[in-house]
Amino acid sequence: MKQSALSSEPDWRDEIFAALKAAEIRQIGYVPDAGHTRLIELCRADPAIRAVGLTSEEEGVGLAAGAWLGGQRAALLMQSSGVGNCINMLSLAKSCRFPLTLLITMRGEWGEFNPWQVPMGTKTQAALELMDVLVYRVERSEEAGETVTAALDIAFNGGLVTAVLLAQRLLGAKRWVK
């Protein structure tokens, strides 16, 4: 992989990518997101990973189920707003015990500029837990890799849905005026 093809410098997102590789993730469903930019680029640049751009996050729950039926592991990248789009679809994973890990960049919390992000951002964890998703939260960059590893392990060992919330403080607030 050519590092020069990427638009940003290596950081904790590379540790998340290493965790995805170590867990043999072969399909990534994603909705474009500023916080996940580097991770999406890393996945797209890896010939062993099929990175599938989605029109809506809920498509990813179906994609991941199909991947597992066919013997591959999948994970999904989304923003907290996308969690609301997934709620009914998570019944597919739960009913069939499909393993799945969601990596979620948070909006609507620390440093949020746009109040329209707040309603879903403040309810993201509760919404996931209502659907029995195991939720982990990362506030500090040094926790990112090991937390994603733990979330992937329990998902694929236990046939569970897990989520890692990447705090907005970790990501840095979105800059609206450049």
Next chain:
Amino acid sequence: MRALLEGRGDLLLVTGLGSTTYDAAAVGDDDRNFYLWGAMGAAAMVGLGLAIAQPERRVLVVTGDGEMLMGLGALATIGVERPPNLAIVVFDNGHYGETGMQPSHTEARVSLGGVARACGIAAVFDIADDAALGEFAKRLSHFDRTIFAGIAIHADEPPRVLPSRDGVHLKNRFRRALGVE
């Protein structure tokens, strides 16, 4: 459904919530059938994930017009990915048979084949009679690019054959049949 699955070979089948699940069971239960009993709108995406994971096998998704309408974005996603081993077939009766035969948007004026074409799926078939259905069914054993077919069917309610609703069972037997469990 019977015409599509006759001589299915090693075809893998995903059916959508509702009548297409019952129809597939009526033709004959098979470990390589994955029936959706919920997750309305997910059938095409399950087919996409499966087709990517199993590039050597052909994957057939059969679903209804209402189920496809709930997940229209999937056609855009599939139009970008275009796995050569994925066929999506919509049984289009223009109605929601599961909920009391309310008319669907396809009954009004929406063309799912038109949507599929607009999403960049090159091989689109609009099938309205048995002769065309027979010709199409023959393709399922050897197609080599993403296919979408809309098959016009009558809006009626034949007796239902209900397959297992145990999702874990359906998942595990499918994976065992593929040798990945």
